[in-house]
Amino acid sequence: GAGVSQSPSNKVTEKGKDVELRCDPISGHTALYWYRQSLGQGLEFLIYFQGNSAPDKSGLPSDRFSAERTGGSVSTLTIQRTQQEDSAVYLCASSTGQVGARGYTFGSGTRLTVV
Amino acid sequence: KQEVTQIPAALSVPEGENLVLNCSFTDSAIYNLQWFRQDPGKGLTSLLLIQSSQREQTSGRLNASLDKSSGRSTLYIAASQPGDSATYLCAVGAGGNKLVFGAGTILRVKS
Numbered sequence: 662g663a664g665v666s667q668s669p670s671n672k673v674t675e676k677g678k679d680v681e682l683r684c685d686p687i688s689g690h691t692a693l694y695w696y697r698q699s700l701g702q703g704l705e706f707l708i709y710f711q712g713n714s715a716p717d718k719s720g721l722p723s724d725r726f727s728a729e730r731t732g733g734s735v736s737t738l739t740i741q742r743t744q745q746e747d748s749a750v751y752l753c754a755s756s757t758g759q760v761g762a763r764g765y766t767f768g769s770g771t772r773l774t775v776v
Numbered sequence: 777k778q779e780v781t782q783i784p785a786a787l788s789v790p791e792g793e794n795l796v797l798n799c800s801f802t803d804s805a806i807y808n809l810q811w812f813r814q815d816p817g818k819g820l821t822s823l824l825l826i827q828s829s830q831r832e833q834t835s836g837r838l839n840a841s842l843d844k845s846s847g848r849s850t851l852y853i854a855a856s857q858p859g860d861s862a863t864y865l866c867a868v869g870a871g872g873n874k875l876v877f878g879a880g881t882i883l884r885v886k887s
Binding site for chain 2: 665667694696702703704706709717720752754764765766767768769770772
């Protein structure tokens with residue numbers, strides 16, 4: 662597509678429920694990233710996919726968080742047993758994935774509220 | 777561990793003023809540095825990307841400089857307009873293609 666598409670744009674869920682967030686990157690971009698932006702804080706790296714390589718999961722805050730990328734394109738970030746501290750904007754980005762790449766394109770994000 | 781700091785945290789200027797936003801980083805071993813704009817409730821829009829071998833990039837009224845050895849970048853906005861009001865984020869491309877972000881500068885341009 663023309664840009665990075667994320668869905669849903671907003672999600673309100675009850676504490677303890679599981680949620681799935683979707684990211685559809687720019688066609689042809691081999692690298693895909695998930696970041697989290699909590700209120701009043703900077704963006705926090707979560708996970709990075711590059712082609713068929715094993716993902717870099719070093720930023721995932723707990724084992725309740727997981728992500729997959731099917732067919733090298735669409736990615737789903739899953740949060741199990743959501744907690745109130747999971748409330749944040751979850752941003753997805755994609756890039757050509759090369760060192761010194763032309764830059765990263767972000768989606769509009771999913772605003773997650775856990776009540 | 778790479779850390780990115782942005783100063784000031786917030787800035788309010790009258791329309792037409794030229795302004796400078798500052799970004800510093802602790803580890804000079806970066807691949808690139810990127811400036812983004814974020815409007816309230818929106819995602820990030822890329823403004824300028826400077827590769828590690830470059831000193832500056834320009835786009836319209838925006839000019840970004842990079843001094844890798846001193847770990848600094850500045851974003852210069854000329855003739856500011858109310859439409860420039862947003863949060864400006866600096867991010868460095870670190871190892872593994874990750875971006876490390878600063879906390880941002882909230883800019884308000886008053887008409």
